Amino acid sequence: QVQLVESGGGVVQPGRSLRLSCAASGFTFGSYALHWVRQAPGKGLEWVAVIAHDGSNEYYADSVKGRFTISRDKSKNTLSLQMNSLRAEDTAVYYCARSSTMVRGRFDYWGQGTLVTVSS
Amino acid sequence: QSALTQPRSVSGSPGQSVTISCTGTSSDVGVYNYVSWYQHHPGNAPKLMIFDVYKRPSGVPDRFSGSKSGNTASLTISGLQAEDEADYYCCSYAGSSLYVFGTGTKVTVL
Numbered sequence: 219q220v221q222l223v224e225s226g227g228g229v230v231q232p233g234r235s236l237r238l239s240c241a242a243s244g245f246t247f248g249s250y251a252l253h254w255v256r257q258a259p260g261k262g263l264e265w266v267a268v269i270a271h272d273g274s275n276e277y278y279a280d281s282v283k284g285r286f287t288i289s290r291d292k293s294k295n296t297l298s299l300q301m302n303s304l305r306a307e308d309t310a311v312y313y314c315a316r317s318s319t320m321v322r323g324r325f326d327y328w329g330q331g332t333l334v335t336v337s338s
Numbered sequence: 339q340s341a342l343t344q345p346r347s348v349s350g351s352p353g354q355s356v357t358i359s360c361t362g363t364s365s366d367v368g369v370y371n372y373v374s375w376y377q378h379h380p381g382n383a384p385k386l387m388i389f390d391v392y393k394r395p396s397g398v399p400d401r402f403s404g405s406k407s408g409n410t411a412s413l414t415i416s417g418l419q420a421e422d423e424a425d426y427y428c429c430s431y432a433g434s435s436l437y438v439f440g441t442g443t444k445v446t447v448l
Binding site for chain 2: 222255265331
C-alpha cells in the first residue's frame, strides 16, 4: 500500500535550519509529483512546495520562497525539504503528499506529518 | 493568494445532510474545475474525498458529493454518520499561485 512517512521535525531556534524527509513506498516513486503542505497550530492547511515527478521543476509558496528548497532522491525514494532562515511563523506540522500531476492535481495520499517548532 | 473561505463549523444529526461551502475568487475556484476536498481527523493523515469538483476516489462513500457554482464550491455529506465527524478542507488550483486551501470546517455529528 502507498506509504509516506515524514521525519526530521523538532525544535529549532529562529534563523536556524532544519531538513525534513519523507520516505515513500508502495508506488512508483518516479511517476508522481510530490508536495509539502503544512498546518500551523490551530490553523488550516497551507500548500508549501511541489517538485515534478522527475525533479525537473519545483514551485514554492511566496511565504517560503528563497528560504526553503524541495528535492527528491530517486535512489532512496525520498522527498526532502531544506528549511533555512526559519521563523516563528514556520511552526507547523509538515505533511508530504503526492499527486499524479504537478499542476491542476489533487493530493491523493498524505503522510502523518512531522512537527516543526521554531522557538528560542 | 488568500485562503478560500469556509464556515468555521457545521453540525447535523445522524442521517441528516450537511453542506460545506468554499468561496474563492475568479482566480481560483471561479476559473478552474480543479477543486478537491479533504477529510482530516486530527493526528491522522488527511484523506482525499472529492477531486475535480465532483469526482469521488475509489472507496469514498457516495454519501459525499461535490459541486460548484461561480466562485463557490460545495461539499455535501448525506446520511451523516458518526465517523464523518472531522475537519474538512477544500483546495483549488490557483494558476501561478499553484494551490490554495480553504480555512477549514469542523463537522460535528450531534
